[in-house]
Amino acid sequence: MSSDSDHQCPVDGAVDQQEMIPSKKNAVLVDGVVLNGPTTDAKAGEKFVEEACRLIMEEVVLKATDVNEKVCEWRPPEQLKQLLDLEMRDSGEPPHRLLELCRDVIRYSVKTNHPRFFNQLYAGLDYYSLVARFMTEALNPSVYTYEVSPVFLLVEEAVLKKMIEFIGWKEGDGIFNPGGSVSNMYAMNLARYKYCPDIKEKGLSGSPRLILFTSAECHYSMKKAASFLGIGTENVCFVETDGRGKMIPEELEKQVWQARKEGAAPFLVCATSGTTVLGAFDPLDEIADICERHGLWLHVDASWGGSALMSRKHRKLLHGIHRADSVAWNPHKMLMAGIQCCALLVKDKSDLLKKCYCAKASYLFQQDKFYDVSYDTGDKSIQCSRRPDAFKFWMTWKALGTSGLEERVNRALALSRYLVDEIKKREGFKLLLEPEYANICFWYIPPSLREMEEGPEFWAKLNLVAPAIKERMMKKGSLMLGYQPHRGKVNFFRQVVISPQVSREDMDFLLDEIDLLGLTTTNSAKDYQKTC
Numbered sequence: 001m002s003s004d005s006d007h008q009c010p011v012d013g014a015v016d017q018q019e020m021i022p023s024k025k026n027a028v029l030v031d032g033v034v035l036n037g038p039t040t041d042a043k044a045g046e047k048f049v050e051e052a053c054r055l056i057m058e059e060v061v062l063k064a065t066d067v068n069e070k071v072c073e074w075r076p077p078e079q080l081k082q083l084l085d086l087e088m089r090d091s092g093e094p095p096h097r098l099l100e101l102c103r104d105v106i107r108y109s110v111k112t113n114h115p116r117f118f119n120q121l122y123a124g125l126d127y128y129s130l131v132a133r134f135m136t137e138a139l140n141p142s143v144y145t146y147e148v149s150p151v152f153l154l155v156e157e158a159v160l161k162k163m164i165e166f167i168g169w170k171e172g173d174g175i176f177n178p179g180g181s182v183s184n185m186y187a188m189n190l191a192r193y194k195y196c197p198d199i200k201e202k203g204l205s206g207s208p209r210l211i212l213f214t215s216a217e218c219h220y221s222m223k224k225a226a227s228f229l230g231i232g233t234e235n236v237c238f239v240e241t242d243g244r245g246k247m248i249p250e251e252l253e254k255q256v257w258q259a260r261k262e263g264a265a266p267f268l269v270c271a272t273s274g275t276t277v278l279g280a281f282d283p284l285d286e287i288a289d290i291c292e293r294h295g296l297w298l299h300v301d302a303s304w305g306g307s308a309l310m311s312r313k314h315r316k317l318l319h320g321i322h323r324a325d326s327v328a329w330n331p332h333k334m335l336m337a338g339i340q341c342c343a344l345l346v347k348d349k350s351d352l353l354k355k356c357y358c359a360k361a362s363y364l365f366q367q368d369k370f371y372d373v374s375y376d377t378g379d380k381s382i383q384c385s386r387r388p389d390a391f392k393f394w395m396t397w398k399a400l401g402t403s404g405l406e407e408r409v410n411r412a413l414a415l416s417r418y419l420v421d422e423i424k425k426r427e428g429f430k431l432l433l434e435p436e437y438a439n440i441c442f443w444y445i446p447p448s449l450r451e452m453e454e455g456p457e458f459w460a461k462l463n464l465v466a467p468a469i470k471e472r473m474m475k476k477g478s479l480m481l482g483y484q485p486h487r488g489k490v491n492f493f494r495q496v497v498i499s500p501q502v503s504r505e506d507m508d509f510l511l512d513e514i515d516l517l518g519l520t521t522t523n524s525a526k527d528y529q530k531t532c
Helices: 042-061 077-084 095-108 127-139 150-167 180-195 221-228 249-261 284-294 305-310 352-357 390-425 456-462 465-476 504-519 523-531
Strands: 028-030 033-035 173-177 210-215 236-239 265-272 297-301 326-329 342-346 429-431 439-444 480-486 489-496
Touching (some): 077 095, 127 390, 150 173, 150 305, 150 342, 150 390, 173 352, 180 210, 180 221, 180 265, 180 326, 210 221, 210 249, 236 249, 249 284, 305 326, 305 390, 390 439, 439 504, 465 489, 465 504
Parallel strands (some): 210 236, 210 265
Antiparallel strands (some): 028 033, 173 342, 429 439, 480 489
């Protein structure tokens, strides 16, 4: 006779493994389809994943820091279309062919993990973030309710809380979004909702002429957000900046008064901490004073510069950020959390974010669930499906600690300072301005222009130099560096240091390679030589 212990009830959530094994049943035919167990060949799929992961490890991860590898394998679009075999056919292709395609995709993609990729405001490989991305891709979660994403919702809550502390708020709210542009749009809409909550339900027809203010050096997402939200790009007032690209507070206040005089309704000021091109930081304390005097929401786009908050040495760049009502901050940039990883942080703790965006979908956000539904945070987002982007940053933070993230910022800015000093020493290189962050903007002046007077002809010829050198470096694959004209200044290079894999030697190589490419006398450079 068995004892009572043999028939003990399972604890909550425990299930007898035997009960979970489906019994074999006869096949059923429905609409011409045989239904009898899964049709996926799991063994073949598992083998493909294993081989693809080995390929990624060999061709991407292990080569990520090898400066002997090319940054890019340039091919023009029409040629690349043929090389990649982009056609999708009626019949599937075998695993060995798919692996060949994977190899081609890796070969012809830009290696943003390469130590000499300086083209954008992101770069390098963080191994811990990469593992986190592998995990989330395999688990395929959507972060809207606790029932389907318990771990990742708790991770997001923990990361947001820590980021809020670094801003200097005692409490707050926030959400991770697909890009800093979206964070800026969220903030603009949130500021409008705070100013005029009826717009959410009644629309724009009865609203006043709303107007917002931002730096002339702001990110272009501000114009896009104003257009998308129906505010209108003509109602975005661009405030003049000084010679370093910082918003001039006195000009801001003049424009606020002018808007009121014209009968408009100012509701938002967007300051920038780390402008895209020059890396400028607006004077937040003085701007916050103006916002308080006029009752305006202050949003700070710190998508690029926010990571300086991790450094005790450099956080002074964002002095006054604690006075903001909202902040956009992208850890996928300087902190290398992997694209995309972008947070909107809000000082308000009265559920303003949820009130502004909620739609109360009854099939997701039921209020009679068996757990605390305050963890169902998805209604704070305009998205339904949402990626667990905070997890990448959390994994990196856990691995490196706050001190490791601080060192990452300090090292990047120290390398930037080294490059600036080297530029000053070298003939043919000229800084636009002394940088305060990791954006180093400079011209390369070839020998044929070095004795020319800086008049219209000089600037017209110099304008052609950066594009010509950029073409050569990409076709050679030796490095990638961005260039642009900017506010009346002809084309110049913008170098950005981010990755901890970058060395002092890479800084020297950058200048040596530009000089080499600028001096070349090969046939492909004849047009350039004629110009310069």
